[in-house]
Amino acid sequence: MGKPYREELQKLGRTTQESYAFPIERLKRAVEDSVGHGLVIVASGGSQTPAQYLAELHQEALGHPCRVVTPLIFQSSASYARGCVWLLSAGGRNLDILQACEHAISAGSQSVTALIAAEDTPLQRMLAGYGASRTVAFTLSAGGDGFLATNSLWASCLLLERAYQAGFNDRPEVSMEEVVHLLDWAKATIEGLPEWGGDVVGIGDPETMLGLADLEMRATEAALANVWVSDLRNLGHGRHYWFAERGMATAALCFATPPYLPLADQTVALISQASPAWRIEVPFAGSKARLASIAASMFVAQRMGERIHRDPGRPGVPAFGEQIYKLAVPTKPQHAATSDDEQIVMAKLGRHALSLSEAELALWLDRLRAYRAKLHAAEIPAVVFDFDGTLIESSRRYERLDLSIVDELRRLLAAEVRVGIATGRGGSCGEELRRQLSRDLWKRVSIGYYNGAVIRPLSESKPTAAEQDAVIQEAKRRIGRYVLRPGRGRCRVYAKQCSVSLLDGRSLSEAWCEVAAALHDLVDAGQLTVWQSSHSIDIVSAGVSKRNVISAIAAQANCLPEDVLCIGDRGRWPGNDFELLQMPLSLSADQCSSAEDRCWNLAGTSRRQVAATCYQLKLFEASKGLMRFKGQTDE
Numbered sequence: 001m002g003k004p005y006r007e008e009l010q011k012l013g014r015t016t017q018e019s020y021a022f023p024i025e026r027l028k029r030a031v032e033d034s035v036g037h038g039l040v041i042v043a044s045g046g047s048q049t050p051a052q053y054l055a056e057l058h059q060e061a062l063g064h065p066c067r068v069v070t071p072l073i074f075q076s077s078a079s080y081a082r083g084c085v086w087l088l089s090a091g092g093r094n095l096d097i098l099q100a101c102e103h104a105i106s107a108g109s110q111s112v113t114a115l116i117a118a119e120d121t122p123l124q125r126m127l128a129g130y131g132a133s134r135t136v137a138f139t140l141s142a143g144g145d146g147f148l149a150t151n152s153l154w155a156s157c158l159l160l161e162r163a164y165q166a167g168f169n170d171r172p173e174v175s176m177e178e179v180v181h182l183l184d185w186a187k188a189t190i191e192g193l194p195e196w197g198g199d200v201v202g203i204g205d206p207e208t209m210l211g212l213a214d215l216e217m218r219a220t221e222a223a224l225a226n227v228w229v230s231d232l233r234n235l236g237h238g239r240h241y242w243f244a245e246r247g248m249a250t251a252a253l254c255f256a257t258p259p260y261l262p263l264a265d266q267t268v269a270l271i272s273q274a275s276p277a278w279r280i281e282v283p284f285a286g287s288k289a290r291l292a293s294i295a296a297s298m299f300v301a302q303r304m305g306e307r308i309h310r311d312p313g314r315p316g317v318p319a320f321g322e323q324i325y326k327l328a329v330p331t332k333p334q335h336a337a338t339s340d341d342e343q344i345v346m347a348k349l350g351r352h353a354l355s356l357s358e359a360e361l362a363l364w365l366d367r368l369r370a371y372r373a374k375l376h377a378a379e380i381p382a383v384v385f386d387f388d389g390t391l392i393e394s395s396r397r398y399e400r401l402d403l404s405i406v407d408e409l410r411r412l413l414a415a416e417v418r419v420g421i422a423t424g425r426g427g428s429c430g431e432e433l434r435r436q437l438s439r440d441l442w443k444r445v446s447i448g449y450y451n452g453a454v455i456r457p458l459s460e461s462k463p464t465a466a467e468q469d470a471v472i473q474e475a476k477r478r479i480g481r482y483v484l485r486p487g488r489g490r491c492r493v494y495a496k497q498c499s500v501s502l503l504d505g506r507s508l509s510e511a512w513c514e515v516a517a518a519l520h521d522l523v524d525a526g527q528l529t530v531w532q533s534s535h536s537i538d539i540v541s542a543g544v545s546k547r548n549v550i551s552a553i554a555a556q557a558n559c560l561p562e563d564v565l566c567i568g569d570r571g572r573w574p575g576n577d578f579e580l581l582q583m584p585l586s587l588s589a590d591q592c593s594s595a596e597d598r599c600w601n602l603a604g605t606s607r608r609q610v611a612a613t614c615y616q617l618k619l620f621e622a623s624k625g626l627m628r629f630k631g632q633t634d635e
Helices: 005-010 012-021 025-032 045-062 095-106 122-128 151-167 176-191 209-221 241-249 258-271 286-308 319-325 340-355 358-377 403-414 428-436 439-444 470-482 508-518 520-524 547-557 610-617
Strands: 039-042 067-069 084-089 111-116 133-137 199-204 227-231 250-256 277-281 382-386 418-422 445-449 454-457 489-493 497-502 528-532 537-541 565-570 586-591 620-623 626-629
Touching: 005 012, 005 286, 012 151, 012 176, 025 133, 025 151, 039 045, 039 095, 045 067, 045 084, 045 151, 045 209, 045 286, 084 095, 095 111, 095 122, 111 122, 111 151, 122 133, 151 286, 176 286, 199 209, 199 241, 199 258, 209 227, 209 250, 209 286, 241 250, 250 258, 250 286, 258 277, 340 358, 358 626, 382 547, 403 418, 403 439, 403 610, 418 547, 428 445, 439 445, 445 547, 454 547, 470 489, 470 497, 470 508, 470 520, 470 537, 497 508, 508 520, 508 528, 508 537, 520 528, 565 610, 586 610
Parallel strands: 039 067, 039 084, 084 111, 111 133, 199 227, 199 250, 250 277, 382 418, 382 565, 418 445, 565 586
Antiparallel strands: 445 454, 489 497, 497 537, 528 537, 620 626
């Protein structure tokens, strides 16, 4: 098992070139969708190094604390899985990361992003059916790693670095030429170290501790030496006693960037009274220093292996080690709900459902049965959908519609059911639907662009432009003055709507509060409404509403607006589907309102967005221009 370690290190230059040639847009979108939150990053073994690198990038760029955990720790509590989860894996197929993915899905993670150094993996396939997810997979000419993570680890760090550079223009650039230079620096510097034996204590500063933690991983996994690490100041809190007792059996290796050189020199001079100690200046800062320390770790591991005549890339694996690797984590229930209906109540109420008494749960189950009865009694001639987060995953909104939802739309339209789309988008929504639906179906589809400001048949290629409302121009001025920060967000303006996206660390909820505060007098006067979508804040003029689409579709279907089925994903105030899902016949693909008799998510907690939409559509039969609720799927 494994590969010659020296040969793997020789391929790092080529891996650097490939990492800078890899298309970065998808990973950049994943980063941008995570800006308002800290991350829980799940990784094991060598993948923990790029996981820690991601945590440093996110904290540095956005100010949100992040936590790196192993799959075992991640699965110990549902609280780890409720926010923005990132899964990092070299192969995307080990049992630990797959169980962690299952835990994230069952806990209803807000979003799950996977970075995998392999394609067509079980992890990628598992996430494909979870709405709030995105997978970035890549391969390298170096192939898979040997026993220790090398090229996949290096490429993962570089891809993450490029994604944060692309997303945030104010970050210092790390060019490919600079990365090649620091690789050369690391190789030459470590080759110049004197010989040493015994244990190693790695000592670092805030920018080099990552590389030293990587060294501990390499030395331990390949049994090269006993290595433990400490930062320059934590060493002074008792850990210095190790040198007093172990003396010449231990060597100290200190990586220090220029600001910490005086402290490093004083520390190394004192340790040298008891043990061999060397200080290596890492002449870089920020990401370059972190990358340089990781590169140095890789070359130190090579030196360690040469000293004991062991190849770190193929040390051999004992039979019991293989057996340990294949052990599974015992699963445990995270909440008491077990039945499908209880899961639907949980989807309706969110975390509040966990604190329901038996009597309260029974009451909500009765309300669910009553809502199902209302659906059973209805004959539905038309349906109005939200687009992002309902027909297309919000995390994949720049990609094509999934075939699963296209098939459902085709089924409804072939049965002569009228379809409306109520979207905050402009013409891109119609373009995608025309690509996916045959021309003979277009006549039964209408689109309400810009949250219902402009309603046009699908056959019309582009919504007609209109003059901007003065109140929208005033909203743009205030947002630019009071809300946006230079280089960290944008405000896109249309005729009767403007959409605000922030990239400065504020969550969507925080952004909504700040936008609403800046426009409060215009909102109070009824001139504007401020909504929160799955990825932006939308400000619309008076009279602009997704309910306009319902009225238009009802007129086309010759029915009352109350007879139209409405499906969206942001049904909870101030979600931009709140008005849409206040209609009597309404279903949510994600967030629900607290209304007892509408806006239920019958897909439960294990499906979100497109998967939830498809599941709920399958609960309906469609024929002769009508949808009828049958209450179960054929799955």
